[in-house]
Amino acid sequence: MIDVVLADDHPVVRAGLRAVVDGQPDMRVVHETGTAEDLLAWLDDGGRADVVLLDLRFGGAGRGRPRLGGAEATGTVVHRHATPVLVVTTYGTDADILAAVEAGATGYLLKDAPTEELARAIRSAAAGEVTLGADVQRRLLGRMRSPGETLSARELEVLRLVTAGRSNDAIARELFVSVATVKSHLAHINTKLGTQSRTEAAAVARERGML
Amino acid sequence: MIDVVLADDHPVVRAGLRAVVDGQPDMRVVHETGTAEDLLAWLDDGGRADVVLLDLRFGGAGRGRPRLGGAEATGTVVHRHATPVLVVTTYGTDADILAAVEAGATGYLLKDAPTEELARAIRSAAAGEVTLGADVQRRLLGRMRSPGETLSARELEVLRLVTAGRSNDAIARELFVSVATVKSHLAHINTKLGTQSRTEAAAVARERGML
DNA sequence: CGGTCGTTCCACCTTTCGGACGATGCGTCG
DNA sequence: CGACGCATCGTCCGAAAGGTGGAACGACCG
Numbered sequence: 001m002i003d004v005v006l007a008d009d010h011p012v013v014r015a016g017l018r019a020v021v022d023g024q025p026d027m028r029v030v031h032e033t034g035t036a037e038d039l040l041a042w043l044d045d046g047g048r049a050d051v052v053l054l055d056l057r058f059g060g061a062g063r064g065r066p067r068l069g070g071a072e073a074t075g076t077v078v079h080r081h082a083t084p085v086l087v088v089t090t091y092g093t094d095a096d097i098l099a100a101v102e103a104g105a106t107g108y109l110l111k112d113a114p115t116e117e118l119a120r121a122i123r124s125a126a127a128g129e130v131t132l133g134a135d136v137q138r139r140l141l142g143r144m145r146s147p148g149e150t151l152s153a154r155e156l157e158v159l160r161l162v163t164a165g166r167s168n169d170a171i172a173r174e175l176f177v178s179v180a181t182v183k184s185h186l187a188h189i190n191t192k193l194g195t196q197s198r199t200e201a202a203a204v205a206r207e208r209g210m211l
Numbered sequence: 212m213i214d215v216v217l218a219d220d221h222p223v224v225r226a227g228l229r230a231v232v233d234g235q236p237d238m239r240v241v242h243e244t245g246t247a248e249d250l251l252a253w254l255d256d257g258g259r260a261d262v263v264l265l266d267l268r269f270g271g272a273g274r275g276r277p278r279l280g281g282a283e284a285t286g287t288v289v290h291r292h293a294t295p296v297l298v299v300t301t302y303g304t305d306a307d308i309l310a311a312v313e314a315g316a317t318g319y320l321l322k323d324a325p326t327e328e329l330a331r332a333i334r335s336a337a338a339g340e341v342t343l344g345a346d347v348q349r350r351l352l353g354r355m356r357s358p359g360e361t362l363s364a365r366e367l368e369v370l371r372l373v374t375a376g377r378s379n380d381a382i383a384r385e386l387f388v389s390v391a392t393v394k395s396h397l398a399h400i401n402t403k404l405g406t407q408s409r410t411e412a413a414a415v416a417r418e419r420g421m422l
Numbered sequence: 423c424g425g426t427c428g429t430t431c432c433a434c435c436t437t438t439c440g441g442a443c444g445a446t447g448c449g450t451c452g
Numbered sequence: 453c454g455a456c457g458c459a460t461c462g463t464c465c466g467a468a469a470g471g472t473g474g475a476a477c478g479a480c481c482g
Contacts, residue, residue, distance in 0.1 A: 010323045012299070016227025088223075090301055112221045152428060165411030168469070180431050187470070188428095197438090198469075199410050200376030206417075363458060379439070391461050398440070399458095408468085409439075 002027035002126045003048065007039040007073070008055040008088075013111065017053055017088070020115045027122060036073035043081045050126045052077055054105075056089040056096050071099040078104035086125045088118070097136055098209075109133040151192060156210070158185040163202040213238035213337045214259065218250040218284075219266040219299075224322065228264055228299070231326045238333060247284035254292045261337045263288055265316075267300040267307050282310040289315035295336045299329070309364035320344040362403060362421070369396040371422055374413040 004021050006029060008014045018029050030049055033039045039052070054074060074085045084106035089096065100108055106125045109118060113133050124131040151159065161171045168186070172179045186198060195201040215232050217240055219225050229240050241260055244250045250263070265285060285296045295317035300307065311319055317336045320329060321344050328344065335342040362370065372382045379397070383390045397409060406412040416422055 010227075010301075011326050012227040012231060012322050012324075012329065013224060014227065015230040015326065016221075016223040016225065019226040019230045020223060090221075111223050113223075115222050115226065118223065154429065162410065163414065165406070165408065165414030167408060167410075177429085178431060180433090181429075183470075184430075187472095190470080195376070196470085197376065197378060199373065199378075199413060202410060202413065203374065203376030365459065388459085389461060391463090392459070394440075395460075398442090401440080407440085 002050045003030045005031045005049040005052045007033045009034050024119050052085045054085050071103045074105050075103040084125045107131040108136045155185050155189050162198045213261045214241045216242045216260040216263045218244045220245050235330050263296045265296050282314045285316050286314040297336045318342040366396050373409045
């Protein structure tokens with residue numbers, strides 16, 4: 001019997017995960033929390049589980065204090081409590097995925113995954129195996145395959161100003177170079193990122209967290 | 212007994228909604244679909260319900276053809292089938308909310324709403340009353356209070372696509388309008404935000420969290 | 423030493439954007 | 453009703469941005 005803990009700030013999603021888990025004969029939900037803090041508190045209090053289902057994005061857009069994020073929570077759970085963490089989240093950006101994987105997540109699934117895939121991922125995680133959702137794998141592979149994703153320092157500087165909304169002329173004056181140089185850098189950036197325009201490059205930069 | 216139909220592309224969320232609804236003594240789930248098209252097909256086939264729980268953002272980021280959006284589906288259901296629609300979604304942007312309300316949605320809830328609020332909203336919707344989640348109300352009020360910088364729903368939609376890096380032509384095709392219209396919206400956006408270019412507008416939009 | 427790479431610049435050309443008009447229809451509100 | 457905001461389209465034109473194909477210089481490295 002696999003003991004599962006749920007940590008998600010959406011009551012509806014928690015109910016859904018609980019329904020899926022309890023619908024499996026070989027696993028059960030032993031605890032449920034709505035915040036990462038509560039999850040850590042429960043574990044520190046001696047709570048034991050075989051797998052933690054964790055949502056990234058905890059009450060993210062809130063105007064309150066900067067809450068504990070999913071990535072940090074993942075790292076703490078994995079290292080302090082030696083419990084495998086299966087990240088289950090809605091719209092994972094590349095930055096989110098990388099952060100979670102680097103923090104030691106045992107798996108990463110999107111919430112639109114079918115229930116069988118979720119159950120399989122839980123069993124794999126309990127066994128200590130790493131599983132990534134099909135979408136996630138495709139994303140990571142796409143990242144690996146991209147050839148020249150390493151931008152030079154100068155190119156990053158230009159990209160940062162582009163993301164801030166500056167025009168080529170403004171960037172040129174700001175960096176004390178000619179407009180031709182800025183355009184040259186931008187051309188290289190677009191080639192490396194596989195983008196077609198400055199705005200698209202800015203979008204990709206944000207998505208990948210390269211600011 | 213209130214008959215409820217679920218339309219959400221996330222199996223886990225569907226399970227959660229089902230659990231909440233079936234946990235109430237006075238309501239039940241009579242049908243479940245994963246796409247807006249299936250929902251309309253079921254209704255056209257004679258399916259009857261007292262309330263439709265609808266997710267905006269259907270398979271949104273997909274690379275496939277432009278699927279039917281939640282707002283359009285809302286309009287069709289409300290007007291063709293005279294059935295109240297309760298929109299239940301994750302992270303509602305102002306554009307989403309305005310679009311759904313304008314399309315005739317009977318209610319708008321975020322998925323992080325507690326289950327009791329959800330149940331209450333379903334009962335209100337079945338009775339024909341309009342209910343908005345606390346968060347949603349606050350958003351709308353905040354939008355009202357803002358003096359001169361209020362972007363229309365359509366403008367926000369354009370701005371969102373600009374922020375995603377799309378070109379005017381791509382935006383036009385995505386929204387089924389002409390390039391001239393997109394440029395017109397963009398001109399208004401730049402006027403209202405005090406910006407000079409699309410990239411600058413995107414930067415301001417991100418900064419002010421209006422996505 | 424020669425090769426690669428980053429940075430800087432140039433010219434030429436095409437596409438795209440943005441500004442500045444106007445015009446229509448469609449709702450709402452006083 | 454008329455004024456207003458919104459969304460939708462259009463044209464014209466100049467400015468900005470992007471594509472191509474260079475070239476020069478220095479740094480670093482095997």
